Amino acid sequence: MGQIQLKQVTKSFGDVQVIPPLDLTIKDGEFTVFVGPSGCGKSTLLRLIAGLEDITSGHIEIDGTDATDLVPAKRGLAMVFQSYALYPHMSVRKNIAFPLRMAKMDQSEIDRRVNAAAEVLNLADYIDRKPGQLSGGQRQRVAIGRAIVREPSAFLFDEPLSNLDAALRVGMRMEISELHKKLATTMVYVTHDQVEAMTMADKIVVLQAGVIEQVGSPLELYRAPRNTFVAGFIGSPKMNLITGEEATKHNAATIGIRPEHIDVVQSDGMWQGTVGVAEHLGSDTFFHIHNTGLAETLTVRAIGDISLTHGDTIHLNPRMDELHRFDAGGLRIA
């Protein structure tokens, strides 16, 4: 079991309130991702759940019991840190065994669990090495190993992949997702990378300045962002957000259209502009379009290799059924 409930939780550092009253339920077995720009309070929120920071007011319940005043060790949660936080003076084996030793578990049971974890995480070959002799990816696996041997009711991940290079990051992303499928244990994962959020999460919690902007599945957030912040944050490249006269035509203060929902046409498009920077990714090409008569630069995705270069004129047609409308307060108009 691993249901985590936050009830009217707040956190202040001195006079600065970083988390205004916040309610959130993380269901048992769910992979929940906290995502937001840096400084949005997502790591603080995770540390509050872990018990590494004291909450200023409110309650935290884990599996229905009040854990607000429990020390981290008593909450039954395991955490994987951004810096891996391995014990540098201990071998991989001792690192993984540490939480079990602290729990005064039998040596034979410790050995069994450590060996099992090493097997799952492909660490058997390095088991007697010190963390200093391991690569970044291997260290990250040891940190995960140290978390899984405890068989916690939930895992907490604090930007675990941000110290890895791009290729390794994609691999570890898959491994963590696989692990979640295998263990079916609640996971709470903090990242600033919306791609990680979209690919891994069952549920995404978008945060800004300590406030939850929207909670939902990746596709819910993609299809129906609740406000302009979520609209701009989820999806890559960003959604085009257009204000002014063009928005007024659609009875909105702001309209949004994703780059993949604008078609490049030969002539007579709704918008016309000149091509700025073109980013060729092979499968897709992203054009940045200027001089459309709109205040904003537009980003447009075209499939495959399109032979338009800097300064060319381009005609564009947004798909009207994919248009998002927002009011003056930035909230979605249904």
Added chain:
Amino acid sequence: MARSVTPRRKLLNTTVAWAIGLLIFFPILWTILTSFKSEAQAIAAPPIFLGFDWTLENYRVVLERSDYARFLWNSIIIAGLSTVLGCIIAVPAAWSMAFVPSRRTKDILLWMLSTKMLPAVGVLYPIYLIFIELGLLDSRAGLVVVLMLINLPIIVWMLYTYFKEIPGEILEAARMDGATLRQELLYVLTPMAIPGIASTLLLNFILAWNEAFWTLNLTAVNAAPLTAFIASYSSPEGLFFAKLSAASTMAIAPILILGWFSQKQLVRGLTFGAVK
């Protein structure tokens, strides 16, 4: 690209480095050499460098006249206990400053260090009076406390610097893993800080061993350490350079040997954190 050094340049650098090293070490070398001379040769002009009649006479006289073992024992006790006591107080202090700092932590550290800028003689009078009042004059216990206190700012500073290098996330990981505060200190922090703690202890022991102002002013007979032993040869019987040198050599020998054997640890500790 690495900087290229021509062999000539290398030779020059090495020669200069050795020359400076010898210059710094020369007074100690001269003291040791003088200790093996007769009193007449010790004050000969021009001075004799090596071509003198080597003799152990001075050592015999010094050992006969004074109880070297007692001074040595006092030095060991005073330097050792003040170091251990200082560490017992400084470790938790540095710990809390490094890992649970308050807004005033930096100020407290600076304030502690500022006490080292005060000339010791400025507080001699009050401390002397306190010692008389408490009956601590010429007692080892009194000196242990005073030496511990004057070195405490340095120990706290050094330990604080080492502890600051230990990432907080590792301690948090230990906390998540179920370690109690005691286990966190014992199994995680101390093993990681051992080079720092060891070099701090060593440096503090050397400082306490060499301390002369307080040991000379606050002791007479019973608690006098080796610094007082040297001083006792400097005036009362006129200038006996050879015997003074023999006494000095005997006083600095233990700490010199300790320093020699622990130099690796000392250098590592003193440059800890300079290169990550």
